[in-house]
Amino acid sequence: MTNYGGYMGRVVLLDLSTKKVSNYVWTDLDREKYIGGKAMASKILYDNLTGKESPFGEDNLIVIATGPLTGTGAPSSNRFDISSLSPLTGITSSSNCGGNFGYYLKRAGIDALIIKGKCGSPTWIEIDNGSFLFHDAAVVWGLKASESQAAVQKLLNDSHGKAVRCGIATIGPAGENLVRYASVISGERAAGRAGMGAVFGSKNLKAIAAMGDQTPKIFDPERSAAHRKKWVNYIRSHPLTGSQLPKLGTAGLVSTMQVRGLLSTRNYAKGQFEGFEAVSGEALTEEQLVSNNGCLSCPIRCTRMVKVDGKKVKGPELETLGLLGGNIENRDLDLICRWNYELDELGMDTISAAGTLAWAMEANEKGLWDNGLRFGQVDKLSQVFDDIAHRRGIGNELAEGSKRLSEKYGGADFAIQSKGMELAAYEPRRAVGQGLGYAVANRGGCHLNGGYLVVLEGLGMNVNGQTPRGKADLCMVMQDIMEAISLGGQCLFTSYGIVPGFMVDKPNSLLAKTVNAVVPCLGPAVRVINKVPEIACFNLPLIPYPYELNYTVGMKMNIGKFIRTGERSYNVERAVNARFGVSAANDKLPKRLTDVPQDPNNPKTRVPLEQMKRTYYRARGWEKNGLPGEKKLRRLGIKSW
Amino acid sequence: MVTVKLFGTLRIDSGVKCFQAEAGSVRDLYPLVLREIYAHDPGSSVTGKALQSCLVAVNGKQVSPRAKLRDGDEVYLFPAVAGG
Numbered sequence: 048m049t050n051y052g053g054y055m056g057r058v059v060l061l062d063l064s065t066k067k068v069s070n071y072v073w074t075d076l077d078r079e080k081y082i083g084g085k086a087m088a089s090k091i092l093y094d095n096l097t098g099k100e101s102p103f104g105e106d107n108l109i110v111i112a113t114g115p116l117t118g119t120g121a122p123s124s125n126r127f128d129i130s131s132l133s134p135l136t137g138i139t140s141s142s143n144c145g146g147n148f149g150y151y152l153k154r155a156g157i158d159a160l161i162i163k164g165k166c167g168s169p170t171w172i173e174i175d176n177g178s179f180l181f182h183d184a185a186v187v188w189g190l191k192a193s194e195s196q197a198a199v200q201k202l203l204n205d206s207h208g209k210a211v212r213c214g215i216a217t218i219g220p221a222g223e224n225l226v227r228y229a230s231v232i233s234g235e236r237a238a239g240r241a242g243m244g245a246v247f248g249s250k251n252l253k254a255i256a257a258m259g260d261q262t263p264k265i266f267d268p269e270r271s272a273a274h275r276k277k278w279v280n281y282i283r284s285h286p287l288t289g290s291q292l293p294k295l296g297t298a299g300l301v302s303t304m305q306v307r308g309l310l311s312t313r314n315y316a317k318g319q320f321e322g323f324e325a326v327s328g329e330a331l332t333e334e335q336l337v338s339n340n341g342c343l344s345c346p347i348r349c350t351r352m353v354k355v356d357g358k359k360v361k362g363p364e365l366e367t368l369g370l371l372g373g374n375i376e377n378r379d380l381d382l383i384c385r386w387n388y389e390l391d392e393l394g395m396d397t398i399s400a401a402g403t404l405a406w407a408m409e410a411n412e413k414g415l416w417d418n419g420l421r422f423g424q425v426d427k428l429s430q431v432f433d434d435i436a437h438r439r440g441i442g443n444e445l446a447e448g449s450k451r452l453s454e455k456y457g458g459a460d461f462a463i464q465s466k467g468m469e470l471a472a473y474e475p476r477r478a479v480g481q482g483l484g485y486a487v488a489n490r491g492g493c494h495l496n497g498g499y500l501v502v503l504e505g506l507g508m509n510v511n512g513q514t515p516r517g518k519a520d521l522c523m524v525m526q527d528i529m530e531a532i533s534l535g536g537q538c539l540f541t542s543y544g545i546v547p548g549f550m551v552d553k554p555n556s557l558l559a560k561t562v563n564a565v566v567p568c569l570g571p572a573v574r575v576i577n578k579v580p581e582i583a584c585f586n587l588p589l590i591p592y593p594y595e596l597n598y599t600v601g602m603k604m605n606i607g608k609f610i611r612t613g614e615r616s617y618n619v620e621r622a623v624n625a626r627f628g629v630s631a632a633n634d635k636l637p638k639r640l641t642d643v644p645q646d647p648n649n650p651k652t653r654v655p656l657e658q659m660k661r662t663y664y665r666a667r668g669w670e671k672n673g674l675p676g677e678k679k680l681r682r683l684g685i686k687s688w
Numbered sequence: 689m690v691t692v693k694l695f696g697t698l699r700i701d702s703g704v705k706c707f708q709a710e711a712g713s714v715r716d717l718y719p720l721v722l723r724e725i726y727a728h729d730p731g732s733s734v735t736g737k738a739l740q741s742c743l744v745a746v747n748g749k750q751v752s753p754r755a756k757l758r759d760g761d762e763v764y765l766f767p768a769v770a771g772g
Contacts, residue, residue, distance in 0.1 A: 286767075286768075287769070290697055291696065291697055291767070291769050294697050294700050294701075295696065295697065295700065295769075299696055299697075299769050300769055302695040302696065302764070302766055303695075303696070303743075303766060303768075303769050305748070306743075306745040306748065306749070306750055306764060306766070307750065319748060324693075327695075328696075329695055329696070329699050329700065329705075332700055333700075333705075506768075506769055507768060507769070508768075509743075509768075550768065551767070551768045551769075552741055552768075553741050554741060554743055554768045555740065555741060555742075555743070555753055556741075
């Protein structure tokens with residue numbers, strides 16, 4: 048039970064081995080400290096994992112958590128999070144998804160689901176208004192993501208005698224076959240990263256369907272509705288969320304990244320791809336776009352719908368265009384749209400699949416592993432992806448990811464991963480703050496978990512991407528803010544509204560140029576906010592999230608508390624990962640990015656990681672070993688480990 | 689003669705992808721770009737102000753809007769973007 052709005056007040060612990068369902072104690076104090084989503088999941092993992100568990104062991108936990116705004120109609124708020132011990136990285140990790148499962152989990156009266164144990168045989172689970180039914184999954188096992196969801200939907204319709212409205216989260220063949228970067232799919236959206244699908248597969252869990260007729264109460268309906276109206280109008284009028292994302296999607300970044308030397312090319316050997324125009328967002332819009340689509344309650348609608356074999360399907364995002372375009376020297380946009388669809392259907396992360404593939408191409412070229420894969424030779428890759436998902440031939444090895452492969456064959460210097468997770472499409476040698484983020488990110492080489500400084504260093508803004516100055520403090524504050532935004536259940540794209548419109552509309556103006564020049568010098572000021580965020584004991588219209596938590600949930604939230612919650616989330620995840628051996632030694636990048644300048648004539652075009660790491664740990668108040676000490680955890684209200 | 693390529697929302701809004709022009713500097717290009725856009729779509733909403741707010745790259749490298757141009761240069765014009 049809860050006195051707050053937004054929540055359903057129930058967290059369920061589900062033991063697959065015994066099929067026992069029980070309530071997990073999660074108090075309003077926990078809600079105040081962790082809000083929901085990823086932070087909630089991290090705290091649950093922190094309280095239950097000792098460091099001795101293994102990703103595919105029965106003792107591993109899956110936590111599927113929503114935020115208090117999920118299902119309330121707040122803009123772009125229907126995301127949910129899946130966290131677990133990752134088979135790709137060996138540490139706890141999380142994956143965020145815009146599919147409708149989270150919305151329907153709340154309709155079923157549940158805020159979060161903790162899954163432990165293992166089913167004796169393939170199983171799918173029905174959650175109907177808080178009641179759990181376990182079904183034999185023999186008829187859906189082996190099916191691709193959309194087939195599996197259609198089959199489960201039909202079984203539900205048949206058993207209920209009517210068309211049932213539900214949200215389904217399923218795995219594809221890749222998850223069943225324990226591909227280390229298998230995803231979980233809900234609708235057409237993926238919880239793509241970190242191999243959460245393989246953890247489902249290891250537990251013989253094919254799918255979960257949730258349904259119900261419960262709705263979260265809104266704490267102050269009138270003020271909440273008034274605030275949302277203003278917020279939606281702002282999102283629609285902002286140049287990024289109201290124009291760029293709806294018109295071009297995330298794919299619109301390809302051209303800018305090309306000009307700025309940020310576009311991963313030839314397994315990150317370069318930052319510019321000669322054939323970028325053929326695989327750009329503009330080409331996607333002009334040649335492939337059928338319509339826009341969006342997640343539930345999202346006014347941005349950035350999804351590109353394209354046609355593959357005459358079927359309307361979700362098109363590729365920027366990361367997929369970059370990594371299956373220039374990074375493997377492919378100029379065929381039709382093929383990228385096809386692979387994107389096939390990878391989703393097989394239930395596999397496009398980023399890790401593409402990153403591993405690029406490494407394998409280079410390993411073959413360098414004579415380390417004779418696998419037949421070559422840059423630019425892309426006609427048979429559909430078969431390779433299918434082989435990965437079914438663990439056939441070289442696919443069985445590619446299913447292990449680039450880190451494990453480089454440990455076996457050599458080539459670690461060009462295995463573009465951090466903590467075992469392949470990097471997204473942003474080449475960090477021209478955006479060194481982004482490089483720092485990739486290295487220190489809790490879940491591994493993730494652009495978002497790393498703080499996404501590239502948005503300042505060449506995308507939304509034009510801050511000097513080669514200077515390390517101020518980047519550690521900015522990285523920390525960006526990580527904490529993005530962390531906090533996701534906890535309510537909201538999409539990070541809403542945060543682009545925080546970038547002042549003039550920076551986008553008038554990037555050549557004196558004001559914009561001054562802001563760009565001053566940002567790296569803001570380190571000391573940002574450090575003060577990082578140390579004592581409570582001084583920001585107010586709210587600003589530019590940062591609408593605390594207002595939403597005030598009006599919808601009834602939490603007394605301000606900017607300072609909001610940032611502190613993000614910091615707490617980041618620290619608790621780091622603390623649980625410390626049990627699995629994470630320390631400063633794991634916060635690293637491949638030598639290609641730290642030791643080899645992107646431009647041979649400019650030694651600055653590499654990531655000066657060690658220097659920035661030290662400043663980052665100091666900014667975080669962590670020990671030299673890169674971990675939060677007892678005092679730090681106590682200050683954040685986290686019990687010592 | 690330089691080759692001018694438009695990107696981002698500028699290209700989507702105007703419908704113009706690429707054209708060739710004679711210009712000594714990026715600034716000299718702006719009226720030519722506008723002329724091309726209006727020739728393609730007389731009702732286009734793209735303004736000179738929007739054009740001057742674009743970031744500019746010549747031969748793949750970002751430059752100031754004041755940059756000089758040489759015969760054979762390839763000029764990119766693109767609005768600022770974010771987020772993926």
